[in-house]
Amino acid sequence: MHGNPMKILLSSAALLMLTAPVFGHGARVVWEMQDDSVHISASFDDGQPLARAQVTVFSGAAPSVPYIVGMTDENGEFSFLPDKEKSLNWDVQVRSAGHGDIVNLSLTEESTVKNEQGKFTTLQIVLMSACVVWGFIGTAFFFASRRRR
Amino acid sequence: MHIPDGMLPGEICAAGYAGSAVLTWICIKKARSSSEDPAGIVSRASVMAAAFFVVSWIHIPLPPVSVHPILAGLMGILLGWLSFPAILVGLFFQAAMFGHGGFTTLGVNALSMGGAALLAWALYRMLRGKSGERAILISGFAAGFAGVSFAVIAVGTVLILTIPAYINTGAEVSAVLAMAAAHLPLALAEGIFTALVARFLLRVKPDMLM
Numbered sequence: 001m002h003g004n005p006m007k008i009l010l011s012s013a014a015l016l017m018l019t020a021p022v023f024g025h026g027a028r029v030v031w032e033m034q035d036d037s038v039h040i041s042a043s044f045d046d047g048q049p050l051a052r053a054q055v056t057v058f059s060g061a062a063p064s065v066p067y068i069v070g071m072t073d074e075n076g077e078f079s080f081l082p083d084k085e086k087s088l089n090w091d092v093q094v095r096s097a098g099h100g101d102i103v104n105l106s107l108t109e110e111s112t113v114k115n116e117q118g119k120f121t122t123l124q125i126v127l128m129s130a131c132v133v134w135g136f137i138g139t140a141f142f143f144a145s146r147r148r149r
Numbered sequence: 150m151h152i153p154d155g156m157l158p159g160e161i162c163a164a165g166y167a168g169s170a171v172l173t174w175i176c177i178k179k180a181r182s183s184s185e186d187p188a189g190i191v192s193r194a195s196v197m198a199a200a201f202f203v204v205s206w207i208h209i210p211l212p213p214v215s216v217h218p219i220l221a222g223l224m225g226i227l228l229g230w231l232s233f234p235a236i237l238v239g240l241f242f243q244a245a246m247f248g249h250g251g252f253t254t255l256g257v258n259a260l261s262m263g264g265a266a267l268l269a270w271a272l273y274r275m276l277r278g279k280s281g282e283r284a285i286l287i288s289g290f291a292a293g294f295a296g297v298s299f300a301v302i303a304v305g306t307v308l309i310l311t312i313p314a315y316i317n318t319g320a321e322v323s324a325v326l327a328m329a330a331a332h333l334p335l336a337l338a339e340g341i342f343t344a345l346v347a348r349f350l351l352r353v354k355p356d357m358l359m
Contacts (some may be wrong), residue, residue, distance in 0.1 A: 026153065026249045044215045046208050052324075054316055066315040095156065095316065097214060097328035098308040102155040125247070129203060132242050136199035143192035 029094050029101045034079070038105060042076040042094040049076030053096035057082075060089030082107060150219060150304060150332075151205070151243065151258050154251030157311055165256030172260070173234050176267075180230040193357070194228050194235040201239035205249060211331040214324075218335065221262055222296030222343045225270030226289065229359035232270060233263035257307060265299035270359065285351045285358075286344045293343025297336035301329050 027050055029042045042050035055078045057068040067086075072078045072094065082090055082105075090105040120128070157165075184190045197220075204218040224232040237259040243249040250258050269292040276288035305325045312321050350357050 026151070026247060044208070044210075046210070046215070048210045048212065048215055051212065052320075054320060056315055069315060069317070071317075071320070093155065095321070097321070097324035098152045098156050098304065099214070099328075100156070101153065120247070125206070128246050129206065132202055132246060133199045136195045136202070140192040140195035140199075143188045143195065146188045 027094070027099050027101045029092065029103045031092065031103060031105060033107070037079050037081045038090070038092075038107075040072070040078040040080075040092060040094065042072055042078070042100065044099075049074065050094060050096055050100065051076055053094050053100055055080075056093045056095070058091040058093075059083070060087035060091075063091065150217065150262070150300060151240070151250030152254040152261075152304060152308070153248070154253045156251075157254055157257060157307065159253075161257060161307065161311055162253045163256075165254065165258075165260055167256070169233075169237060169256040169259040169263070172263070173237060176230040176233045183230065190228070190231055194231040197224055197228055197232075198235040198239045201236055202242055205243055209335065211334070214328045214331045216331055216335050218339060219262060219265075219297055219300055220339065221266040221300055222269040222273070222289075222293035222339060223346060225266040225268075225296060226273045226292050226343065226347060226359055227357060228266075229270055230267075232266035233259070236263040236266055261303035261307070262300045264303060265296050268299045269293070269296035274359075282348055282351065285347045289344035289347030290340040292340075292347075294336045294340035296343070297332055297339050301332045301336075305329050 273292035
């Protein structure tokens with residue numbers, strides 16, 4: 001960086017923008033009511049199923065005692081029948097090698113699909129990442145300019 | 150590789166924060182005392198933090214798990230002591246923007262990946278010797294390979310030692326071992342990549358190597 005830091009930083013910024021995020025890695029759990037049962041679908045952010053992950057269901061009435069334990073199938077799916085008289089609030093943890101998520105289910109509303117938060121479009125992800133990357137590059141410019149004084 | 154919220158007990162998360170705070174302080178102090186160009190190294194650390202932030206989105210499906218580049222070894226040989234704070238900042242933004250990792254587990258994730266970067270850097274310095282492209286290729290590969298391996302060992306150890314009582318221990322241990330095995334190709338790839346970058350920098354900009 002002694003020779004031409006501006007050129008190096010600009011090249012780095014361009015390279016980072018070109019490799020802008022397209023794929024994800026975190027886990028996402030989506031649930032919906034199917035008749036009286038709750039259907040869980042767990043996947044990585046890119047859609048790859050979180051297969052054979054351990055599922056633990058806790059009721060709001062006894063949040064530290066597992067109500068049901070099980071495992072997702074090859075498609076990352078799992079279903080259970082909640083006892084609505086016991087509680088209307090449920091926590092579901094999906095876990096495989098430390099990857100997974102915990103979702104809170106509130107069975108009081110009419111809508112079927114509840115948990116879609118964290119699901120960004122590719123454009124949103126690119127823009128969000130670009131903003132953060134630009135922050136880093138801006139910081140780099142700031143310190144590079146201090147070096148030249 | 151990022152442990153999300155809700156997977157670790159509170160005391161482990163607190164210990165992770167305490168450990169990463171102490172290590173950050175030590176790293177910054179060491180970097181300030183050992184660098185002749187503090188502004189330059191901070192500038193480079195910012196660029197590398199951006200690279201670390203972005204590469205975690207490059208997802209490689211290896212069913213039943215999913216892996217992504219870490220660049221701990223490359224961060225180590227390019228940033229030295231500042232690799233740990235740079236990774237900590239990158240992890241913070243990954244958690245804040247996309248929920249990748251978590252805030253409660255930020256300290257533990259920083260210790261596993263940032264600690265791996267520091268260990269990889271130490272291994273690189275030990276193997277590099279005095280000069281020569283052969284030495285730089287070997288030490289660069291070792292750093293890249295070790296960066297992934299140390300992080301996987303750290304994460305796997307923490308996960309296995311903190312498996313909750315309600316989880317099927319055998320199944321979770323198997324899943325952790327599968328996760329670790331899936332990172333072997335990534336470790337090899339990062340080793341080769343880091344070796345090539347190190348050789349390139351040795352030719353064109355050797356002062357960038359710590």
